[in-house]
Amino acid sequence: MADGKIILEKEVYEIVGAAMEVYYKVGTGFLEPVYQEMLAIEMSQRGIPFVAEQELAIEYKGVTLKKKYRVDFICYGQILIELKSIERLSNIEIAQILNYMKITKIRVGLLINFGARPKLEWKRYVI
Numbered sequence: 857m858a859d860g861k862i863i864l865e866k867e868v869y870e871i872v873g874a875a876m877e878v879y880y881k882v883g884t885g886f887l888e889p890v891y892q893e894m895l896a897i898e899m900s901q902r903g904i905p906f907v908a909e910q911e912l913a914i915e916y917k918g919v920t921l922k923k924k925y926r927v928d929f930i931c932y933g934q935i936l937i938e939l940k941s942i943e944r945l946s947n948i949e950i951a952q953i954l955n956y957m958k959i960t961k962i963r964v965g966l967l968i969n970f971g972a973r974p975k976l977e978w979k980r981y982v983i
Contacts, residue, residue: 863982864964867904867932872978874898875968879976888941891970892928895939899931906931912959927956936962941971945979957983 862868878894886894892908899906912925929937938953949967957965969977 864932864935867935868964868966868980870902870904871899871931871935871937871966872968872976874902874904875970875978876976879970884941884971884973886941886970888928888939888970891941892939895929895968899929904931905933906937912956914959925956925959927960930960930962934962934964936960936965938965938967940967940969942969943971945969945972945977950979950981953981954983957981 875895875898878891878898882894896906896908906929908929909926910930912927914921914923914925927936928939931937936953936957938949938956940949942949945967949969953965953967957963963983965981965983967979967981
């Protein structure tokens, strides 16, 4: 928060709204790639700019590793989105998104879980 304002509040609200529409339209039970495709359709229809499956390079002591990670979405060029389809989010998923945010230097991240009941589970992170 800078000067009492939430960073990228409107953009996060739009993304979460798109995710809620997918969740309430189809519910739980699909695998993560299915939700990823559905959310891409929903965000496209809503005019939310995104890049899907952005590859992330990882460096260690100045050397770029051969192993790459892929983040589900980067929206507005400033918000990292990681999707899950599990019963409940845990510290493992939280560590994953925080690491992705550190790697990309993107300050705002959304962890969205389509597997939770009775409602969409999502968390916003700022570093």
